[in-house]
Amino acid sequence: MADRRDHRIIDGKAVQHRLLAEIRAELDAAAKTHPVGRLVSISIGPSPEIEVYVRNQARAAAEAGLPFEQVVWPAEATQEDCKRKIAALNDDPSVLGIILQRPVPAHIHVRSLQSAIHPLKDVEGMNPASIGNIVYNDIALAPCTAAAAVEMVRATGLSMPGLEVVMIGHSEIVGKPVAFMLMAEGATVTVCHHMTRSVAMHSRRADVVIVAVGKAHLIGPEMIKPGAAVIDIGINQVTDAAGKVRILGDVDTEAVREVAGWITPVPGGVGPVTVAMLMRNALTAHRRQVAAGWLEAIEA
Numbered sequence: 001m002a003d004r005r006d007h008r009i010i011d012g013k014a015v016q017h018r019l020l021a022e023i024r025a026e027l028d029a030a031a032k033t034h035p036v037g038r039l040v041s042i043s044i045g046p047s048p049e050i051e052v053y054v055r056n057q058a059r060a061a062a063e064a065g066l067p068f069e070q071v072v073w074p075a076e077a078t079q080e081d082c083k084r085k086i087a088a089l090n091d092d093p094s095v096l097g098i099i100l101q102r103p104v105p106a107h108i109h110v111r112s113l114q115s116a117i118h119p120l121k122d123v124e125g126m127n128p129a130s131i132g133n134i135v136y137n138d139i140a141l142a143p144c145t146a147a148a149a150v151e152m153v154r155a156t157g158l159s160m161p162g163l164e165v166v167m168i169g170h171s172e173i174v175g176k177p178v179a180f181m182l183m184a185e186g187a188t189v190t191v192c193h194h195m196t197r198s199v200a201m202h203s204r205r206a207d208v209v210i211v212a213v214g215k216a217h218l219i220g221p222e223m224i225k226p227g228a229a230v231i232d233i234g235i236n237q238v239t240d241a242a243g244k245v246r247i248l249g250d251v252d253t254e255a256v257r258e259v260a261g262w263i264t265p266v267p268g269g270v271g272p273v274t275v276a277m278l279m280r281n282a283l284t285a286h287r288r289q290v291a292a293g294w295l296e297a298i299e300a
C-alpha cells in the first residue's frame with residue numbers, strides 16, 4: 001500500500017470524507033423544505049466487483065445521511081421485467097435516484113435500460129440526455145467515475161485553463177465524459193486508445209495523465225513527464241504468486257510515484273471519490289426534482 005504521508009499521493013478516502021461532509025450538510029438543509037427520497041441501487045444477477053461498489057455506496061449513503069436501498073434482480077430477469085420495474089421507480093416520488101450497476105447479464109441490453117431511467121433520476125449520468133448535456137457543458141449529472149477523475153485533477157490545485165491533459169482510454173462511461181468535462185474547464189485534452197500509434201509520445205508531454213484502460217501496470221515511469229499528475233482509474237484483479245487476489249491499477253504506482261508530482265493510488269484513490277460523486281449526483285437529482293415541482297414542500 002502506498003505511504004499515505006507521501007505528499008504526492010492524493011488520498012481518495014480523505015477527499016471522499018470531505019465531500020460526504022459537505023453533501024450531508026446540504027442534504028440536511030434540503031430535507032427541511034422537501035422530503036428526501038431514497039437512492040435505489042440495482043444489480044441484475046450476482047457479480048463480485050459490483051458487491052464491493054454497492055457495499056461502499058451503502059456506507060457512503062449512511063455517512064451522507066442519504067436513504068439507500070440495494071435491489072438485486074434475478075439474473076434471468078427479462079428486459080421487459082426490468083423496464084417495467086424501472087418505470088415504477090421513475091413514478092415513485094419516494095425514489096430520489098436510480099443507479100443500474102454494470103455488468104448486466106448478456107441477454108439484457110444495458111443502454112436501453114439506462115435510457116429507461118428518467119433523466120431527473122439518472123444519478124449515474126448515463127442516460128443519453130445526461131451524456132448529451134456534457135457536450136453543452138451542463139455537467140451536473142456526470143458519470144461518477146469520470147466526475148471523480150475531474151475531482152482528483154482539481155485536488156492537485158493545478159490551474160485548468162490550458163492544462164495539457166492526456167486521457168488514455170476512450171470508454172463511453174469514463175474516457176469520453178472526462179475529455180468533455182476537462183475541455184469545459186479550459187484544458188487541452190488528447191484522448192489515446194488502442195489504435196493510438198505511440199501513447200508514450202502523448203503521455204510524456206502531459207501535465208496530467210488519466211488512465212482508464214483495464215490493464216494492470218500499463219503505465220510505467222518512462223511514460224510520465226517529471227512532476228506530472230497521474231490519475232489511475234484502473235481496477236484490475238490480479239492473482240499474485242502466493243495465489244492472493246489483489247487489486248492493481250493501470251499504473252505501476254510504486255515506480256511512477258518517483259517521477260510524478262501527484263498520483264492517485266489503487267485502492268484508495270479514484271474509487272472512494274467515485275462513490276462520493278454518486279452521493280453528490282443524488283443531491284443534484286433531488287434539487288432538480290424540487291425545481292421541476294415533483295416534490296410537495298414540507299409545511300413549515
Ligand SMILES: Nc1nc(=O)c2c([nH]1)NC[C@@H]1CN(c3ccc(C(=O)N[C@@H](CCC(=O)O)C(=O)O)cc3)C=[N+]21
Pocket residue numbers: 049050052053056099100101102103124144145235266267268269270271272274275
Ligand atoms: N453503472 C456502474 N457504474 C460504476 O461506476 C460501476 C459499475 N456500474 N459497476 C462496477 C464498477 C466498479 N466500480 C467501483 C467503484 C468504486 C470502488 C471502490 O470504492 N474501490 C475501493 C476499494 C474497494 C474496497 O475494498 O473497498 C478503492 O479503490 O479504494 C470499486 C469499484 C464502479 N463501477
